[in-house]
Amino acid sequence: MEHPHAMEPARAAPNADAVDAFGNRLVGMLDEAGAALMISVGHRTGLFDAMARLPPATAAELAHEAGLDERYVREWLGAMTTSRVVEYDPRGGQYRLPAHHASLLTRAATPNNFAVYAQYVALLGAVEDRIVECFRSGSGVPYSAFHRFHEVMAEDSGQSVVGALDAIVALVPGLEHDLLDGISVLDVGCGSGRALTALARAYPRSRFTGHDFSEEAIRAARNVAAEHRLTNVEFDVRDAAGPVGEARYDLITAFDAIHDQADPAAVLRGIRQRLAPDGIFLMQDIRASSALERNVEHPLAPFLYAVSVMHCMTVSLAQGGAGLGTMWGEERARAMLAEAGFGEVSVHTLPHDIQNCFYVVHADR
Ligand SMILES: C[S@@+](CC[C@H](N)C(=O)[O-])C[C@H]1O[C@@H](n2cnc3c(N)ncnc32)[C@H](O)[C@@H]1O
Structure with a gap:
């Protein structure tokens, strides 16, 4: 032979x-x-x-x-x-x-402190043994295996979101005026609540609700709200893919919280249903293309694909989820937003944040 x-x-x-x-x-x-x-x-x-x-x-x-x-x-x-x-x-x-x-x-350099992001190297490296095993089994590493995740994430969003809230709010025409006047806001996957507590402080006439399924994160968020004696913000342990309930919101935000969902399609549908007529969904998510070949020149692509393997994709797979991955990209995001029933979508970038883009999504228009 x-x-x-x-x-x-x-x-x-x-x-x-x-x-x-x-x-x-x-x-x-x-x-x-x-x-x-x-x-x-x-x-x-x-x-x-x-x-x-x-x-x-x-x-x-x-x-x-x-x-x-x-x-x-x-x-x-x-x-x-x-x-x-x-x-x-x-x-x-x-x-x-x-x-x-x-x-x-340095901390004084916030929101430009790159050392904050360097923490992910060790944080992700700590689960390498389990990730190697997942390459064989196809399963995932759960959130609970990532020590310090919520702490580092809070520092991260303290820079990429809180440090730039004015610019982010300005992406939606008329939003600042509405927030000053008083509207209802939901933050999905709010983590330790840095963004929402900053918004609640800036806009005392608006009402803010944060949902996250991590008890640790919600505890941290409630502590921050209590420290600032905020009465216009509440945080609940809630699965974003769970029942929608009665409440409707004028604005729903998701900061870096859709691509690592177990069931991102269900979460997007839930957000659409929770929006009031004319409501806006403001989604910060990773700036990338869904096509690998278009990411070759992306300045952070190797790092972000690594973050995906070591965290975002694996936490989703650990729940039997879709495992979209950090680099799901704009084309896929737009398609999923359309499938969830949203209307017009515009995508923006801000100079402080080379890692993310901001989707302004209309419920109906
Ligand atoms: C990458 S972190 C972003 C946290 C926060 N938005 C920030 O910017 O700091 C993603 C968050 O989504 C939460 N999360 C993931 N799946 C969820 C689900 N099904 N329901 C609620 N929260 C979820 C995680 O616990 C985590 O806090």
Whole structure:
């Protein structure tokens, strides 16, 4: 019997320059991955904030300022110096965070603090064993496996949503006026409620309701509302795909909360049914195309597909869900909105948010 591979052409030896070039890229990827992890640590330990407060400082001075162990701080500074995040002067053994780096890495830089997003690297890496198993079984990793998810998500939306609420509200003509006058608003998949509590504070005559199926997130949201003594906002543990009920809303928002649903089609239908006549659905979701080939030049595509594998797709599959994935894309989103019975859709981008776009969706028009 003929060998099954007998007809295969002999493989040409790869071009040595191309191998070198790709090898260099791989080295770069390892370096950048290490730097991202250290940027996350720098954020969580407050090291970037401490560096921004200090003039050029030694590792010991920085450790003292941040209240941390000098040996760890010195090693972290090694990673940050060689990845050219921090500058080092060997004569005095001093380190400094240049001002233009501080403007993208410190809490004071909110909403432009990239270190917030670096936290996803470790957060997602922590479930790698279970994800590898899912590649074999086809099942998913549930929300409960992601420690710190709601905490990091709250910081994330504190920047991408709360930091830009004025611009987001301005996307809908007349919405600011209506909010000032007093309308009813529902936020679906509200997480820790940062966006809704900020809206409730800005628009005291409007009434706000937040739904999320995570008890942890709703507890955090209620705490924030209580801290601010807000009486125009309430949070309920509720499955967005569950019964619609009687209440109707003038505005429904979903910030980064549709693509990771178990049953996104049912959730969109439910949103449509909960909207008052002439109501508006404002959906922030990932900026991408549904066609892989159109995402090749997308500046965050590898990161976002990774987030999908490690979180958004898998949490949906863990519930026996659709597993749409982070990169479901605008074409698919528009098709699903139409299938759910919505009217006119316009899609906007805002300069502060390279990761998302904003869909302004009319209930009827
Ligand atoms: C990516 S997070 C976004 C949270 C929040 N909107 C924000 O921007 O911080 C998605 C949220 O959807 C919630 N969620 C997922 N499926 C849900 C469902 N079926 N019903 C209610 N909430 C759900 C999750 O618990 C999570 O808080």
